[in-house]
Amino acid sequence: MKDESIVIVGAGHAAMALCASLAEAGQGQRLILVSDEHELPYQRPPLxxxxxKNADVTAQVLRDAAWFAAAGIELVLGEAAWSIDREARTVTLRSGRSLAYGQLVLATGTRARRMPGWPEAANVHVLRSAQDARALRDGLAASRSVTILGGGFIGLEVAATCAALGKPVTVLEAGPRLMGRAVSEALSAHALQVHRANGVQVQLQATVGAPEFSQARLLRLAGQSGVHDVDMLLLAIGAEPNAELAEAAGLDCDKGIVVDAQMRTSDPQILALGDCAQFPLGQTRLRLESIQNAQDQARVAASSLLGGSASYQPVPWFWSEQGGMRLQMVGLLGAGPAETFRRQGAQPGAFSLFHYQQGLLRCVESVNAPADYMMARKLLEAGASPPGPQVADPGQPLRALMPNA
Ligand SMILES: Cc1cc2nc3c(=O)[nH]c(=O)nc-3n(C[C@H](O)[C@H](O)[C@H](O)COP(=O)(O)OP(=O)(O)OC[C@H]3O[C@@H](n4cnc5c(N)ncnc54)[C@H](O)[C@@H]3O)c2cc1C
Structure with a gap:
């Protein structure tokens, strides 16, 4: 008899949202969730x-063991999926255990990028898992100063935390501006000013050269900006999709596991979602690393697994917390010039940037303006594009600009 089990590889945000959707739908198939981590699935953003900030804080589990038992989900912890036999429809785990599947879901996420050629060093950290975060927190407590390679979201969140803890912290960013891949120039410039005012040393266009290691510790980095002594270093230079399992199984991969709008890979019995999946959006293909993406793709994947036809057409959103700034972004800024309208928020230092391209509202970035951000999100989700001067007028309630308001 054919095995109709659903096997999910990876137990992060995407997999857990999928489990929740499937449990809610009361689907009848056996569900097996395989995680290479040893702990119950947990929230990554707080890490x-x-x-x-506080040694007493523990990782927040997404669901406890009782929930898995009640939902009838078999949770296999501390076991990596090692290979897929698409002909036989089996997944083999590192222990040698073989799991038969009717449908397989890859939710393998990403891993932190490392510096090519660098050896392991006790004072060099990355931040992806709860285990990484515990090691980083212990390292911070024992270090006099911190160097962070990379001025993206994770690097800057950690930098802000270090500054709040009173640790001297330096961010070395190779690009000309902070968060350069993800936010507008105006927001980058604002963030730079805030981080510097909070005591974070930021060097832009800081390419690092030869590292000097001794006794499994990184001692210093030589770069264009001179020699930089290192007490402790966080590598925050981006993430790479865990796509090797899919690649080895012969699935289409291109900087991620290629899926269609129903989250199906090039093998219709195998789906992929979350940070590892590269999906179609309009004329382009994209891979996003965000909770919104993981959760919304999970709803679509649940529909596909249960025979539905939902498709993923996101209005992406993201948030970050950095040194008193709550950054919230919705929409995507395409290539090419944008016209930006700034709306002052209710509190000092609060504002939103409304970005228009080809006359249409494409993206909104808010700093400490959650009410404006929520309304902006509704506007974008409704496909509305009110005139720029109107959104920039703080006397104009955004709600009034909704179609049919
Ligand atoms: C420190 C940090 C802060 C973040 N902050 C924010 C934020 O503020 N806002 C936001 O929107 N997003 C944030 N993110 C991003 C967000 O957490 C991710 O987008 C989200 O976790 C993606 O979910 P996922 O399930 O695709 O991947 P993950 O949550 O990474 O889960 C993938 C899981 O699969 C496991 N796995 C991989 N390969 C195998 C295998 N072969 N066998 C078994 N298991 C495997 C991995 O170990 C991992 O547990 C943050 C991420 C990090 C690391």
């Missing part, structure tokens, strides 16, 4: 925020 670069509240978790680092």
């Amino acid at each position: 670069s925020k509240a978790f680092l």
Whole structure:
């Protein structure tokens, strides 16, 4: 008899949202969730925020063991999926255990990028898992100063935490501006000013050259900006999709596991979602690393697994917390010039940037303006594009600009 089990590889945000959707739908198939981590699935966003500030904070589990039992989900912890036999429809785990599947879901996420050629060093950290975060927190407590390679979201969140803890912290960013891949120039410039005012040393266009290691510790980095002594270093230079399992199984991969709008890979019995999946959006293909993406793709994947036809057409959103700034972004800024309208928020230092391209509202970035951000999100989700001067007028309630308001 054919095995109709659903096997999910990876137990992060995407997999857990999928389990929740499937449990809610009361689907009848056997569900097996395989995680290479040893702990119950947990929230990742706090790991670069509240978790680092206080040694008593523990990782927040997404669901406890009782929930898995009640939902009838078999949770296999501490076991990596090692290979897929698409012909036989089996997944083999590192222990040698073989799991038969009717449908397989890859939710393998990403891993932190490392510096090519660098050896392991006790004072060099990355931040992806709860285990990484515990090691980083211990390292912070024992270090006099911190160097962070990379001025993206994770690097800057940790930098802000270090500054709040009173640790001297330096961010070395190779690009000309902070968060350069993800936010507008105006927001980058604002963030730079705030971080510097909070005591974070930021060097832009800081390419690092030869590292000097001794006794499994990184001692210093030589770069264009001179020699930089290192007490402790966080590598925050981006993430790479865990796509090797899919690649080895012969699935289409291109900087991620290629899926269609129903989250199906090039093998219709195998789906992929979350940070590892590269999906179609309009004329382009994209891979996003965000909770919104993981959760919304999970709803679509649940529909596909249960025979539905939902498709993923996101209005992406993201948030970050950095040194008193709550950054919230919705929409995507395409290539090419944008016209930006700034709306002052209710509090000092609060504002939103409304970005228009080809006359249409494409993206909104808010700093400490959650009410404006929520309304902006509704506007974008409704496909509305009110005139720029109107959104920039703080006397104009955004709600009034909704179609049919
Ligand atoms: C420190 C940090 C802070 C973040 N902050 C924010 C934020 O503020 N806002 C936001 O929107 N997003 C944030 N993110 C991003 C967000 O956490 C990710 O987008 C989200 O976790 C993606 O979910 P996922 O399930 O695709 O991947 P993950 O949550 O990474 O889960 C993938 C899981 O699969 C496991 N796995 C991989 N390969 C195998 C295998 N072969 N066998 C078994 N298991 C395997 C991995 O170990 C991992 O547990 C943050 C991420 C980090 C690391």
